[in-house]
Amino acid sequence: MLEINGIAVSNGIAVAKAYCLKEPDLSFEKVKVTDIDAEKSRLKEAFKKAKLELEEIREIALRKFGEEKAAIFSAHLLILGDPEILGAIEAKIEDGWNAEFALQETSNMYIEMFEVMDNEYMQERAADIRDVSTRLLSHLLGIEIQDYSRISTDVIIVAEDLTPSLTAQLDKTYVKGFITDIGGRTSHSAILARTMEIPAIVGTKTATRDIVQGAPVIIDGTSGKVIMNATEEVLNEYMEKQKKSEEERQLLEQYRFLESVSADGHHVEIAGNIGKPEDVEMIIENGGDGIGLFRTEFLYMDRQELPNEEEQFTAYKTVLEKMQGKPTVVRTLDIGGDKILPYLKLDHEMNPFLGYRAIRLCLDKQDIFRTQLRALLRASIYGNLKVMFPMIATVEEFREAKALLLEEKQKLVVEGIPVSETIEVGMMVEIPSAAVIADLFAQEADFLSIGTNDLIQYTLAADRMNEKVSYLYQPYHPAIIRLVKTVIEAAHQNGKWVGMCGEMAGDEIAIPILLALELDEFSMSGPSILNTRAQIAKLSKTEIAVHLEQILSLTTANEVEAYVKKNLLK
Amino acid sequence: MKKTYKITSPDGLHARPTTLLVTAVTSFESEVSLTYKDKTVNLKSIMGVMALGIASGSVMEVSAEGPDAKELLDKVTEVIISNGIGVEC
Known part of the structure; x- marks a missing residue:
């Protein structure tokens, strides 16, 4: 028995x-050739083999997946048969x-x-060309690709990482889980696993080395x-767990298309x-009523320069x-704190969480902010932004910030662009002063x-990245509950709605507690949506309201937790 | 020999129509090219045609040269009309 640990990114057993998916080593030397004709016939041979293989x-x-999946390979065959591509390669051989x-x-x-x-469809075509090119290269080098x-049997995929073009070829009915060497919560394999609702563990570092094919x-x-x-x-223990979690999942399934409403109709x-x-x-797969928080930082991270307006649009x-x-709900750039952009070359700070970040940075570097606002405004006509x-x-x-948004809007209107x-x-509302x-x-x-x-981190003055003070990360602290109550009541008195996205x-x-306080929108990670909908469906707001005064008078976070567990969890 | 067509399918000359057209002309011996907004590409080249990004409502010209040029153009017309891709101008 061998145990490996990684980052759990998608629930289930x-x-x-x-x-094991092994990326073939397709490295080669760039060399000059003298026998042009021989080189061309090597190329032709590779094309011929790739064609037979693709057919x-x-x-x-x-036969197995139907027309839609097969179309991917028809497209690959068309690329392979494209005379311009062959011509361009041959021209380079002639050089x-x-x-x-x-x-x-x-x-x-x-x-x-x-x-x-500027088109998702066309961008995917790049992946097709890459696939075809890899296939041709493997034939040129005489290396077999998997x-x-x-x-055609149930498997758990073990790979260094999963690429989109690779996963398109997987028959998802047989794939029961993913294990990868690299990646984090937001890597492609993690997202795909959550979408497919199969368990996944990423960042194991050594899975491809330690796990034996077929084990x-x-x-x-x-x-x-x-x-x-x-x-x-151990196997029996997990079989039992698997059965139980499958039953729970089936139970939640019924909430997918239901409205989010409490037992007493709230x-x-x-x-x-x-x-x-x-x-x-x-x-969408989890039946979400909307997006409560679209973090736009990803557009700016893991790259060398700022994203332009078109890309953001x-x-x-x-x-x-x-x-x-x-x-x-789209949140404008929240960079700084623990999220840094090397290319902005910002000064190192003693207290980054209390420093130059998010709206503070955007109001200072207005060109960055205005580009994002313009992209958002232009996109606004495509949905409910x-x-x-x-x-x-x-x-x-x-x-x-609002004035800048209105300024950019006015500019677009003058340019005749619909908004x-x-x-x-x-x-x-994440700074106590705002609450x-x-x-x-x-x-x-x-x-x-x-x-x-x-x-929570600002109210309790506890750095959430510092493990020594992690005990102060207390969502049920009476101060937090009172602040949340203050915010919700203030908004409702002014006829506005309140969400929560932490x-x-x-x-x-x-x-x-949040239901009794009349929070309007609960925003969370996809897999939590159905659990939350199911929990709320069983709760009665009027019944909990009776307990509210008692909860608000409790002294510590532990007391709040114990009280809710005893009286309000069904 | 050339013919002009107006693209009427709502998504323009997108994946499916492009695939149909390229597949239809590939078996002909004649050379065939497509001209759109001053750019000319080989109609037998799927990548070339897709890279043009021909939108709905635009006009394109197809010209063929070779022993079976007429048959080729007839085939193009047939594919365009029977699949609702566009109309001949």
Whole structure:
């Protein structure tokens, strides 16, 4: 028995045989050749083999998955048969280069051309070219590549990382889980696993080295544990757990298309938090009523320069279109604190969480902010956009940010570019000063959204990255509950709605209290949506309201937790 | 020999129509090119045609040269009309 630990990114338990995906080594030397004709016939031979192979895979795909999947390979065959591509490679061989280099140069040219296009469909074509090019290269080098479409028994995929083009070839009915060496919560494999609702563990570092092809593997997507060659006892234990979690999942399934309403008929909105346009799928799959928080930082991270307006526009438009008119709250750039952008070359700070971040940075570096606002405004006509400013501490900051938004809107109107007339403009309440004067903010903002992760850290003056003070991260602290109450009441008195987009919104203990306080929108990660909807459906707001006064008079977070557990968890 | 067409399918000359057109002309011997907004590409090249991004409502010209040029253009017309891709101008 062997145990490996990684980051659990998608819940559930799976037991199946390991299927290890090994990326073939397709490295080659760039060399000059003298026998041009020989090199050309090597190329032709590779094309011929790739064609036969693709025709066979297409047949299998057609039989196993139907027309839609097979179309991917038809498209690959068309690329392979494209005379311009062959011509371009041959021209490079005529310049004296070896076939491998000529192929790579040509495919890179096409990949770049499609990747920069302002259209998701065209960008995906770049992946097709990459796939075809890899296939050709493997034939040129005489290396066999694995054919994932032939998997026909239950497997757990073990890979260094999963690429989108690779997963398109997987028959999802047989894939029971993923284990990868690299990646984090937002890596492609993690998102895909959550969308497919199968367990996944990423960042194991050594899975591809330690796990043997075909070995029986257990993965526990809740604890992040991978067990290979388990003893019968352990295996039985997990089989039992798997059965139980499957039953729970089935029970939740019925809430997918139901409204979010309490047992006594009080309606709320249960929305999702996302970090990338592709995360939207997970929210839709889990029956989310909207997007309560779209963190736009991802657009700015892991790159060398600021994203331009077009790129941002495309991302926002994609999300708004996919949400089909459901409320979509987009938070403007929240960089700084623990999220840094090396290319902005900001000064190192002693207290980054209390420093130059989020709206403070945006109001200072207005060109960055204005580009984002323009992209958002242009995208606004594709859905139900609500814009939210982060880290607002003073009313002046909110006014200034809103004024910039209106300025950019006016410019677009003058340019004749359509902009929605019904965009709500709101703010995060995550700094205690904003919570305390929520009544003043509620007169100017269209909505307030409570960011509990930061609100707790600022209210209790405890760095949430510092493990030594992690005991002070107390969502049920009476101060937090009172602040939340203040914010909700202030907003409602001014006819505005209040959301919550921190971890607390999907927390089992907090939910009954938030429901009684009449929070309007609960926003959380996709997998928590159905649990929350099911919990609220069983709660009666009127019944909990009776307990509210008692809860508000409790002295410590522990008392609150114990009280809710005893009286309000059903 | 050339013919002009107006694209009427709502998504323009997108994946499916492009695939149909390229597949239809590939088996002909004649050379065939497509011109759109001063750019000319080989109609047998799927990547070339897709890179043009031809939108709905635009006009494109297809010209063929070779032994079966007429048959080729007839086939193009047939594919365009029977699949609701566009109309001949």
